[in-house]
Amino acid sequence: MRSTRFWALLTAAVLAVSLLAAAALYLLAPAGRTARVYLDGELVRTIRLDRITGTLPFSVEGPAGVSVIQAEPGRIRVSSADCPDQVCVRQGWVSTSAAPIVCLPNRLVIELTGGDPGPDAVSG
Amino acid sequence: MKLVRILAPLLALTLLTACRSQPEAHSVQFFAMDTVMTVSAWGGGGQEAAEQARDVVDRLDALLSVTDETSELYAANHSGGRPVSLSPETAQVLEQALDLCRDSRGALDITLYPVVKAWGFTTDSCTVPDDAALIELLERVDWTRVSLEEDVLTLPAGMELDLGAVAKGFAADRAAESLRAAGVSSALLDLGGNIQAVGSRPDGSPWRVAVQDPDGGWLGVLEVADQAVVTSGGYQRYFEEDGERYWHILDPATGRPARSGLASATAVGPGGAVCDGLSTTLFVLGLEESVDLWRQRGDFEFLLLTEEGELYLSSGLADAFTPEAAWEGRVTVVEP
Numbered sequence: 001m002r003s004t005r006f007w008a009l010l011t012a013a014v015l016a017v018s019l020l021a022a023a024a025l026y027l028l029a030p031a032g033r034t035a036r037v038y039l040d041g042e043l044v045r046t047i048r049l050d051r052i053t054g055t056l057p058f059s060v061e062g063p064a065g066v067s068v069i070q071a072e073p074g075r076i077r078v079s080s081a082d083c084p085d086q087v088c089v090r091q092g093w094v095s096t097s098a099a100p101i102v103c104l105p106n107r108l109v110i111e112l113t114g115g116d117p118g119p120d121a122v123s124g
Numbered sequence: 125m126k127l128v129r130i131l132a133p134l135l136a137l138t139l140l141t142a143c144r145s146q147p148e149a150h151s152v153q154f155f156a157m158d159t160v161m162t163v164s165a166w167g168g169g170g171q172e173a174a175e176q177a178r179d180v181v182d183r184l185d186a187l188l189s190v191t192d193e194t195s196e197l198y199a200a201n202h203s204g205g206r207p208v209s210l211s212p213e214t215a216q217v218l219e220q221a222l223d224l225c226r227d228s229r230g231a232l233d234i235t236l237y238p239v240v241k242a243w244g245f246t247t248d249s250c251t252v253p254d255d256a257a258l259i260e261l262l263e264r265v266d267w268t269r270v271s272l273e274e275d276v277l278t279l280p281a282g283m284e285l286d287l288g289a290v291a292k293g294f295a296a297d298r299a300a301e302s303l304r305a306a307g308v309s310s311a312l313l314d315l316g317g318n319i320q321a322v323g324s325r326p327d328g329s330p331w332r333v334a335v336q337d338p339d340g341g342w343l344g345v346l347e348v349a350d351q352a353v354v355t356s357g358g359y360q361r362y363f364e365e366d367g368e369r370y371w372h373i374l375d376p377a378t379g380r381p382a383r384s385g386l387a388s389a390t391a392v393g394p395g396g397a398v399c400d401g402l403s404t405t406l407f408v409l410g411l412e413e414s415v416d417l418w419r420q421r422g423d424f425e426f427l428l429l430t431e432e433g434e435l436y437l438s439s440g441l442a443d444a445f446t447p448e449a450a451w452e453g454r455v456t457v458v459e460p
Contacts (some may be wrong), residue, residue, distance in 0.1 A: 041153070084248050085361070092340045099314075099334075102160045105248075109153065109160060119345050121312055123319045123353040123390060124336020124360070 033095075033115030035076045037069065040107040047071045050115065062106030069110070076110060078103065098122045147326050152178050156185045157292055159316025165303055166310040166326040173306035177299040181315070184295045187214045188287050190237060191246065197285055201237070205281035215275040217294050217397075221287055224401030225267040229417065231408035232401055233267045233376035237286035242379075245372045250363035252370060258379040265376060289373075293400025296320035296352060300396065317355065320396045324349040330444075335427060337448070338387050343427070343435060344447035352396040356403040357388030357429075375408050384410030387431050392441060393424035402426075411436060415458055422460070 032050030036043055039062055047056065049071060056071040057079070065082025075095040078088040081103060088103035094110070096118030101110040150170035153162045161181060165174040189195040196214045210218065225232050238261045244250040253261075264282045271278040279285065287294075292315045300322050303311045311322035312331060321331045330347035337343045338359035346353060358371035358381065375382040389406035391399040402424055406414040411428055418426055418438055425440040435455045437445055442457045 087361075099317075099336075100160070100162075104155070104158070104160065107155070119332040119334035119342070120325070121314050121319045121331070122317070122334045122336055122342065123346075124317050124355045124357065124388070 033074060034113050035071060036111045036113070038109040038111065041109075047076070049074050049076060049112070060106075060108065062103070062108055064103070064105035067103055067106050067108050074115070076112070077101070078108075078110070081106065099124075150174050154178055154182075156181050157189075157295065157316065159292070161316060162314045163299065163303075164312045164314075165308045165322075167308060169306060170308060170311075173303050173308045174311070176306060177302050177311075177313070180299045180302045181295045184213070184217070184291070184298060187211065188217065188291050188294075190284075190286050190288070197287065200277055200279055201284040203279060205279070207276050207278045210275045210277050212275055215272065215277070217287065217291075218270075218272055218277065218285075220294070220397055221290050221401070222267060222270060222272065224290060224398070224405075227421075228401065228405040229409060229413065230377060231375070231382075231405040232289060233265055234285050234287060234289070235265050235267050235270065235283050236374055236376055236379075237284035238264050238282075239374060239379045240286055240288075240372075241284075243370070243372075243374070245361065250365075250370070252365055253379075262379045265379070289404045290397055290400045292316055292318045293352065293354060293395075293397035296396030296400075317360075318396065318400060319353040321348050321351055321353075335390050336388070337451075338429070341450075342448050343429060343451055344445055346392065346427070346441065347444045347446075348392065351392055351394060352399040353390060353392050354396070354399040354403040355388055355390040356407040357386075358407075359388065373404060373407055382408040384408060385431055386410055386414075386428055387433075388429045389414065390427040391424050392426070399424065418458075419460055 032048060035047045035049055037045040039060055044060060052071060052073055059066050059068045067081040068079050070077055070079045075093045077093045078101055081089055083103050083105040088101055091101050094101050097112045098119045099122035147166055149164040149166055151162055151164040152174045163174045163177045187196045190197055192198060196210055200208045221234050225234055240246060242253040242257060242261055269280050296313050296315050296318055299313055300320050303322050309323040310326045313320040319333050324330050330349045333346045333348055333353045334342040335344060335355055338357055356373060362369050362371035371381045373382050386407050389403050391402035393399050406426060411430060414428060425438045428436040435451055437455055437457050439457055439459050447455050
């Protein structure tokens with residue numbers, strides 16, 4: 001009797017621990033490629049680039065005017081902007097987390113996380 | 125009790141699975157020195173250390189800004205030729221900046237500010253100054269006339285200092301020092317494209333730092349540890365007028381955008397300030413004289429991109445650099 005209960009308990013415990021571990025691994029698993037759009041340090045939009053299927057255009061407005069952003073599967077860019085220097089537009093499509101898209105005049109930062117990690121940083 | 129005895133090792137086992145993933149980075153992102161900066165530190169105490177590093181950068185920005193009317197540099201630039209007492213920190217930065225000018229073969233001059241202003245690079249309303257104006261302004265450019273005795277700076281009337289070419293490098297050095305002092309052995313600083321690595325990745329492998337291709341994408345990836353990687357190029361800030369492109373890196377000899385045949389110059393070495401000064405210096409000097417400087421100094425490595433689309437790599441980086449597919453076969457390794 002005692003032995004049966006012991007094994008039942010052990011099985012239940014192993015099962016419970018396995019389920020917990022599986023749940024933890026699932027929850028902690030790195031999300032697919034995600035773009036986060038910040039204006040003046042504040043998160044204004046999050047896009048799962050691994051889940052969208054077509055082109056997703058949207059715009060944000062900062063101190064220098066409107067920045068038009070295009071998200072596509074796996075990549076994102078600023079397609080046009082009112083800012084004077086156009087540095088953000090010239091940066092083109094970005095598909096890794098190495099360097100964020102930055103528009104200083106508009107205080108706009110678009111950061112990528114997840115997916116293929118690519119390099120750790122970009123010098124330039 | 126028995127259950128506990130069984131569960132404890134099982135739970136310990138599940139903890140082991142967590143060790144496979146990298147420890148998480150503690151990152152702070154902020155605007156300083158007219159650019160966006162990210163400091164990432166790994167390991168215990170990383171968040172606090174990253175925030176301290178940010179404070180270090182902010183403090184230097186407040187001391188060294190040319191436009192902030194409360195900065196020490198602004199006070200010096202408006203001293204009318206009278207001696208000014210500097211904080212030891214500013215004096216130290218200035219001393220190192222003058223050394224970089226001395227070693228640059230005339231390619232770097234921190235007194236170029238009157239000319240930089242005439243081009244409008246400080247205000248975003250850019251214009252091509254006429255020759256007469258440039259000649260007159262260049263009379264006020266000469267770093268050898270800057271006198272720094274202990275902490276007392278004397279700047280002749282009419283002259284103005286601008287540490288823009290080296291300030292981010294200084295900030296990276298000081299911030300890296302602060303991170304190491306806080307016990308961080310793995311951190312990466314991105315100060316507006318100036319990359320400074322503290323130690324290596326948390327798993328012990330080298331950092332992978334890509335170098336920007338002026339036409340988009342990357343030239344390749346450099347594997348580094350405890351090094352600064354700084355790139356200067358005409359593509360970073362420029363304007364166009366009558367079909368011609370004018371960029372922000374000026375040749376102190378002419379007061380005009382430096383046209384040496386290089387599209388970008390990357391300097392790699394242990395010091396951020398030195399690499400910052402060197403990347404500008406190499407861009408202004410051009411390929412041949414840059415190689416000559418490298419052979420003479422022997423304390424840095426380089427990656428140079430010519431306007432013809434050829435890459436030149438110093439031999440010390442031969443193993444560390446992997447070109448992107450588009451650049452394979454266009455890389456020449458330069459031997460000492």
